[in-house]
Amino acid sequence: MNAVDKSRVKDALLRQVEADLLAARGDVARKDAAAKLDQDSSFSVDDQSQAAEAGDLGGLLEGREQRQAGIRSQIEKLDFGPRDEVGPGAIIGFDGDRYVVGVVAAAFECDGATYEGIASDAPIYAAIEGLHAGDTFSFAGHDHRIDFVS
Numbered sequence: 707m708n709a710v711d712k713s714r715v716k717d718a719l720l721r722q723v724e725a726d727l728l729a730a731r732g733d734v735a736r737k738d739a740a741a742k743l744d745q746d747s748s749f750s751v752d753d754q755s756q757a758a759e760a761g762d763l764g765g766l767l768e769g770r771e772q773r774q775a776g777i778r779s780q781i782e783k784l785d786f787g788p789r790d791e792v793g794p795g796a797i798i799g800f801d802g803d804r805y806v807v808g809v810v811a812a813a814f815e816c817d818g819a820t821y822e823g824i825a826s827d828a829p830i831y832a833a834i835e836g837l838h839a840g841d842t843f844s845f846a847g848h849d850h851r852i853d854f855v856s
Contacts, residue, residue: 707856711817712786712797718816719806719823720781727774780809789855792834794826799853800834807831 707715789796794808804821811823824831833845834852842851 707797707854709786709788712788712856715797715806715816715821716781716784716786718814719809719811719821720778722811722814723774723778723781727771727778777810781811784808790838792837792852792855797821797856798824798834800850802853807834 785795786797787795792798792807796807798805798807804819805824806821807824808826809823810825810828811821813820813822815821824834830845833843837843837852837855839852839855842849844850
């Protein structure tokens with residue numbers, strides 16, 4: 707995988723995180739609006755309860771929004787330069803799957819391939835850090851082989 711390919715993977719990952727961030731912001735706005743009662747109108751105890759619940763959900767969704775913003779910042783800071791060993795910014799493959807190392811990421815598509823993220827604090831990262839293409843490792847009772855590192 708060359709620098710242009712890696713750049714496309716990074717861009718696809720950022721697009722996914724941006725879409726998730728926008729969705730989170732929309733969810734927060736909807737829940738915030740649902741949490742507000744018109745003080746000039748009469749409302750029931752049930753209305754108050756639902757507004758309070760919407761406010762609580764809005765707070766949880768704000769946490770989701772903050773996490774997505776943090777992930778975006780983390781991706782932007784990663785050095786996606788060429789790699790020959792597993793570390794943050796590397797794109798690796800094993801067991802037929804592809805991963806971006808150094809960030810949490812749900813599955814996303816780029817150029818017909820699916821990628822996921824492996825965070826630097828994920829348990830599997832300790833097993834693969836510093837490995838090269840062709841190296842093997844054991845994780846969760848299974849043996850794996852690093853197919854490529856770029």
